[in-house]
Amino acid sequence: xxxxxxxxxxxxxxxxxxxxxxxxxxxxxxxxxxxxxxxxxxxxxxxxxxxxxxxxxxxxxxxxxxxxxxxxxxxxxxxxxxxxxxxxxxxxxxxxxxxxxxxxxxxxxxxxxxxxxxxxxxxxxxxxxxxxxxxxxxxxxxxxxxxxxxxxxxxxxxxxxxxxxxxxxxxxxxxxxxxxxxxxxxxxxxxxxxxxxxxxxxxxxxxxxxxxxxxxxxxxxxxxxxxxxxxxxxxxxxxxxxxxxxxxxxxxxxxxxxxxxxxxxxxxxxxxxxxxxxxxxxxxxxxxxxxxxxxxxxxxxxxxxxxxxxxxxxxxxxxxxxxxxxxxxxxxx
Amino acid sequence: xxxxxxxxxxxxxxxxxxxxxxxxxxxxxxxxxxxxxxxxxxxxxxxxxxxxxxxxxxxxxxxxxxxxxxxxxxxxxxxxxxxxxxxxxxxxxxxxxxxxxxxxxxxxxxxxxxxxxxxxxxxxxxxxxxxxxxxxxxxxxxxxxxxxxxxxxxxxxxxxxxxxxxxxxxxxxxxxxxxxxxxxxxxxxxxxxxxxxxxxxxxxxxxxxxxxxxxxxxxxxxxxxxxxxxxxxxxxxxxxxxxxxxxxxxxxxxxxxxxxxxxxxxxxxxxxxxxxxxxxxxxxxxxxxxxxxxxxxxxxxxxxxxxxxxxxxxxxxxxxxxxxxxxxxxxxxxxxxxx
Numbered sequence: 088x089x090x091x092x093x094x095x096x097x098x099x100x101x102x103x104x105x106x107x108x109x110x111x112x113x114x115x116x117x118x119x120x121x122x123x124x125x126x127x128x129x130x131x132x133x134x135x136x137x138x139x140x141x142x143x144x145x146x147x148x149x150x151x152x153x154x155x156x157x158x159x160x161x162x163x164x165x166x167x168x169x170x171x172x173x174x175x176x177x178x179x180x181x182x183x184x185x186x187x188x189x190x191x192x193x194x195x196x197x198x199x200x201x202x203x204x205x206x207x208x209x210x211x212x213x214x215x216x217x218x219x220x221x222x223x224x225x226x227x228x229x230x231x232x233x234x235x236x237x238x239x240x241x242x243x244x245x246x247x248x249x250x251x252x253x254x255x256x257x258x259x260x261x262x263x264x265x266x267x268x269x270x271x272x273x274x275x276x277x278x279x280x281x282x283x284x285x286x287x288x289x290x291x292x293x294x295x296x297x298x299x300x301x302x303x304x305x306x307x308x309x310x311x312x313x314x315x316x317x318x319x320x321x322x323x324x325x326x327x328x329x330x331x332x333x334x335x336x337x338x339x340x341x342x343x344x345x346x347x348x349x350x351x352x353x354x355x356x357x358x359x360x361x362x363x364x365x366x367x368x369x370x371x372x373x374x375x376x377x378x379x380x381x382x383x384x385x386x387x388x389x390x391x392x393x394x395x396x397x398x399x400x401x402x403x404x405x406x407x408x409x410x411x412x413x414x415x416x417x418x419x420x
Numbered sequence: 421x422x423x424x425x426x427x428x429x430x431x432x433x434x435x436x437x438x439x440x441x442x443x444x445x446x447x448x449x450x451x452x453x454x455x456x457x458x459x460x461x462x463x464x465x466x467x468x469x470x471x472x473x474x475x476x477x478x479x480x481x482x483x484x485x486x487x488x489x490x491x492x493x494x495x496x497x498x499x500x501x502x503x504x505x506x507x508x509x510x511x512x513x514x515x516x517x518x519x520x521x522x523x524x525x526x527x528x529x530x531x532x533x534x535x536x537x538x539x540x541x542x543x544x545x546x547x548x549x550x551x552x553x554x555x556x557x558x559x560x561x562x563x564x565x566x567x568x569x570x571x572x573x574x575x576x577x578x579x580x581x582x583x584x585x586x587x588x589x590x591x592x593x594x595x596x597x598x599x600x601x602x603x604x605x606x607x608x609x610x611x612x613x614x615x616x617x618x619x620x621x622x623x624x625x626x627x628x629x630x631x632x633x634x635x636x637x638x639x640x641x642x643x644x645x646x647x648x649x650x651x652x653x654x655x656x657x658x659x660x661x662x663x664x665x666x667x668x669x670x671x672x673x674x675x676x677x678x679x680x681x682x683x684x685x686x687x688x689x690x691x692x693x694x695x696x697x698x699x700x701x702x703x704x705x706x707x708x709x710x711x712x713x714x715x716x717x718x719x720x721x722x723x724x725x726x727x728x729x730x731x732x733x734x735x736x737x738x739x740x741x742x743x744x745x746x747x748x749x750x751x752x753x754x755x756x757x758x759x
Contacts, residue, residue, distance in 0.1 A: 218745070222749045222752065224748045224749050224752050225703075227504075227702075228696070228702060229745065229748065231689065231692075231744065232742070232745035232748070233741065234689075234741070235740050235741025236737075236738050236741035236742065236745075238736040239739075240734075240738065242732070242733070242737075243735075243738075247733075247734075350566065350567050363559070393574065395571045395574035395575060396575065397568070397573075398567040398568065399448075399567065399568050402565065402566070402568035403569035405560060406554065406560075406561065410550070410554035410556050411555065411562050412553065
C-alpha cells in the first residue's frame, strides 16, 4: 500500500501508479470489501480482548445466531435489488412461525403444519405485491400497514402468550449434523440459492434491470407490474422460511418473535452495500453484513455490555455505511 | 387541473380512480370527507359504549390524544419538507427517560422539562445533519436514530425500564406530575397540545420558515436555485420534529408519574398515519396542520373508542393498519400513485 502512495507525487499524472491506485480504490469500493476488512479488524480486536472468542464453538454460535437474520435479510436484499422495499418481513416471520406452531399444537401432523406456515410467507408477499401494483400504494407504506395488520393477525391466531413446543421434530433447527446446527446448513443453502438466482438466472437479471431503472425496464417490454408482484412474493417466501426457522430455533410459538427484526435486517443489508434507490446490492455483501452485526453483538455481550448497546452501535454503523456508500454518487439530494 | 383525458387508450376509461380523484382534489372535499368520517366514528362508538360521550372519558381521550397531536405537528413539518421521521417513538422514550432520571436525581421539574426537550432536539439535530450534510436518505437516517435513541435510553435507565420504585421516593412537591393537573377544568396535556398546534399552524402557514417547507419538499433543486438554504432548513425541520418528540416524551412521563425506556414503541407509525390521513403527501410538498388535526382526532377517537368498547389490542393494531392503508391508497389516487 505505502509504495504507490509514496510514488504518486514524483510522477506525472495519468501514469502507471495512479492506475494501480485506481485499481486498489476500485477493489476497496467493491461491495463488501471494506466491510470484510472492518469485520476482520473487529474479530482481531475481540480476539485480543476475549480468550474464548476465536474458538470453533464461538464461530458456530455466531453462525447459528446469524442464520435467521440472514435468511430474512436475503429476501430484503432481493426486494431492494428489484427496487422494492418490504417492512412487513418481521411480522410476516412471526405469522408464519405462529401458524406452524399453532397448527402443530392443535394436533396437525408436523410436516403439514410447517408447510402451511411456510406458505403463509409467499401469500403475504403476494398481498403486498397486489397493494403496490394494483392500488399503487407506495411500497414503504403498503408494507408498513401490513406490519400492523399481520401483527394483529398473529395475536389473533396465537393469543398473546408464548407457548413452548418441546417436540424434537419441530425443533429441527437445533439438531446437530456432524457437530454443526441444522440452521447453519439452511443458511448455506439459502445463500447458494440466492447467489444463483441473482447471478445466473434470467429472473435475477430482470429484477436488477427493474430495480435499476423501472422506466427503462418498462420501455424494453418488461412487464413491470408482474415482476413487482413476483418480487414481493419472493421476499415473502424468504420471510416465511425465516419465520419457520426462528420458531424452530426458539422451540416455541411466540407472537412477539420477529418484532423489531426489521432494524437488524436493514442495518445488515445496507452495510452490505444495497441501496434504497434499487438495482444495487449483493448477497455476498448481505452475508458479510449479517455476520458482522452478529459478531459485534456476540463480542459486546461477552465483554459484558448491555445488550442494548448493540442498538447504538448498529445505528452508528448504518449511518456510516450509507454515508460512505452514497458519497461518490452525491447521495440524497 | 385534471380534465378527464380525451385521448383513447387505457386512460379513457373514467374509472373509480378518476371519480375519486376529482372528489378528493380540493382541500375542502378532503376535509368534508374527514369530518364525516370523524362524525361517523363518534356516532358508532357512542352507540357501542355508553361511557364514550361522558365528560370523564372525553377528557381522558384528550389527554392521550394530546401527545399524538404534539408529535404529529413535528411529523407534518418533516413530511412536507420530504423527510419521513421514523425515530419519533424512540425519541419520545429518550425524552421520557431523561426527564424521569433527572427527577430521580433530585432536580426540579423545570430542569427535567428542559433536559427532555434538549435531548429530543439534539436527536433531531443529528438526524438533520445526517440527512443534509452526510446525504443519507431521511428514512435510513431516522431508522438509525430509532435504534440509537432507544439504546441510549436503555443505557440511561440501566436496561430495566422500571422506575416505579425510585419514583416512589420523589416528593410530589417536586412538581413532576404537573401534567396530571387541570387548568380551568381542562387537562394540561390538551392545553400544551393546543398551543403547539396553533403555533405550528401559524408558523407553517404564515412564516417564511414554514412556507419554505413546501418548496423544499416539492423540489429541493429548484429551491436551491432560488437560494433557499435547503440544507439548513432540513436540519431545522428535523430538529423541530425531535424537539416536539422530546416534549411529548416529557408530557407522557409527567402524566404517568415517571417512565422507563421501553415506552412509546411504534408511536411514530400512529403519528405518520394521522398526518397522512390528514392529507399530507407521502412524497412531500403538500399538506397542512388543519388536516393533521383532523387526522389526529380521527385516530384518537378510534383508539379511545376501541379500547372503551373492549376490542382487544390486536384488532386495534389491525384497524390502525387498515386506516393507514386506506389513507395512503387515497393519497395515491390524489397524487397519481406509485409508478
